[in-house]
Amino acid sequence: MxxxxxxxxxxxxxxxxxxxxxxxxxxxxxxxxxxxxxxxxxxxxxxxxxxxxxxxxxxxxxxxxxxxxxxxGAPERRAVTWNATAQVRPRNIVMMIDESVRADFVDLSPGNSYTPNIAALADRFVDFGPAVSGGDCSVYSNAILRLTASRRDLAHSVNTNPTIWQYAKKAGYRTVYIDAQSTAKAVVLLGSTNFMTVREKRDIDKAYFIDDVQMDRADFRLIDILRGELAGSRPVFIYANKNGAHFPYDWSYPASEAVYGPTVTSAGKDTVATRLASYRNAVRWSVDHFMKKLFESADLSNTAMIYTSDHGQAMKVGKSTHCTIYDPDPRVGLVPLMAYTADPTLRARFAIGAAANRGKASHFQIVPTVLELMGYSPADIASEYDESLFAATSRPPQFTSGDIFGLFSDSVHWNSIDLSLHYLEPDAQRLQPNMASAKADGP
Ligand SMILES: [Zn+2]
Incomplete structure (x- = not known):
């Protein structure tokens, strides 16, 4: 082994x-x-x-x-043969990949009590959600994005396509990876995360791991790193894995921020109701407060950002929260998907794409979108990929479960999800914040 x-x-x-x-x-x-x-x-x-x-x-x-x-034997990964020729493109590009954040827990409607900060930022984003993830495990969803997999031929493309770093470097971007889930010590000891190989790492100019803060502060440390990189002298492409809201949820936020309860920790028991309270707290902290802090502290004026989560989350006690292979709960594929840009022309294109993809936007549309942002030609991209987020996808919303590399079996498991359905648990709708412990501002 x-x-x-x-x-x-x-x-x-x-x-x-x-x-x-x-x-x-x-x-x-x-x-x-x-x-x-x-x-x-x-x-x-x-x-x-x-x-x-x-x-x-x-x-x-x-x-x-x-x-x-x-x-x-690892299959040979292709070199980038296309050229990034577009004259107008974002100076900086960010792929912000959250962890275990389910679409219907991130509410953009004004004045909602669950995620009011991101709701206040709703006019900054173009919302493609709810969307469907690529896989229902962190490793597979991130591999689909970083290894630029195509929906047309997943197992082959994920093994042989150039990595997102190769495309970014060829297009003239400095490449930065921020991993808010791993410590450098662990990475040195054992390798890295999410199937990242030594060969892939050669095309990353700078990789950050977060050692110096508590787990519930890792996403805010990520913002500090991001702000510094965006302010650098060269155009930069950043792929960031957030710490997010992974199970057990109570580890993702400070105890003082437990505004919904009783939580799994405070009740001392693991039920659907306590899980939902804990999860609401985790999303409130690591998505809602995170976004407020991000927009307050980083200069995003020359940056295009795609925000999503690696997969969603199922809330059944005694069952896997995600990463199941056979007959997965559709909620594990239910993810937020938003685009941010300050450029009005690009924003208008995103808005047209969001309207065209209502109820079917997918992780598989992200890579062709980012390649176009990097300056590659739509004709080249269309030779390898289906529609980007700028045009209506012809695919029904589906996510994979289990192996996508052809390592364990020849066929990929595809699971359908109806993105028009209401998936929120009744207990999640009944939760009221304990305002006594809710702080007015974030970290
Ligand atoms: Zn994950």
Missing amino acids: AFGVTSISIPPAVTGARLSRWVGRMAWLPLLPILIIAAVVYAKDGGGSSGLPKQFAPLALSAMAAERIVTQ
Whole structure:
């Protein structure tokens, strides 16, 4: 088994006693749990690890994938043959990928009590959501985006297409990766996250990992890094993985920000109602406060940004929250998808695209959009991809579950989702904030 190129995401700082114990165990006995989980993953075609501790799941998945790549030989990845010729393009491009954020928990309607800050920013965004994710696991959704997979031939394209970094560099952008889910120490020890290989990393000019803050502050540290990079002297392409709202949700926000309750932690029990309260708190902190802080502190005037989440979330106690392979709950594919630009012409194009893609916008439309933003010609892009976010997709909304690399089986599992349906749980609609503990401003 090739552990040298495996990945792990240990939270930046460990405060919970349970998590401490897991990490402590892992430091002393790293191989045994990884082997057990790898066996579970193998038995379930690459998606069986989601119910297991967060830090082991990507490790086991990558261990399995790395083992397969080593024994079968990694396919050759193409060089970029296209040229970025467009004269007018954003100086900076940001792909902001959230973690476990479900579309219907991010409310853009004015005055709503759940996510009022992002609602106040609604006129800055063009909203494509609710949208469908590429996969229902972090590793697969991020691989689809970073490895520029095409919906036309997923398994082949994800293995052989140039990476998003290769396209960005050829187009003249400095390439920056910000990973708010991993510490540098863990990455040095075990590789990196989300199937990122040594070869992929060669095309990243600067990779940031977040070691110096608590887990519930990692996304705000990400903003500091982003602000610095956007203010640099060269045009920059940034791919950022947020810490977001991964299960267990109470680790994603400070205890003082528990305005919905009782939470899983405060009640001391894991029920659908307590999970929903905890999840509302996590989204309020890591999406709603995050966006307020981002727009307050970073100069985004020369930047185009695509914001989405890697996958959605299911709220059934005793079942996986995401990353299931067979018959997944549609909520695991239900993600927000928004575009931001200060350029009125580009914004108008996004608005036309959003109207045309209502109820069917997909992660698979993001890469062709970003390639066009980088300056590649629509004709070249159309030779490899279906419609970008600028035109109506002809595909029904579907997300994959399980392996997409052809490592575990020859066929990809596709799951349909009806984006016009109402998926919000009744308990989530009944939650009222405890205003006594709600602070007026963020971090
Ligand atoms: Zn994820």
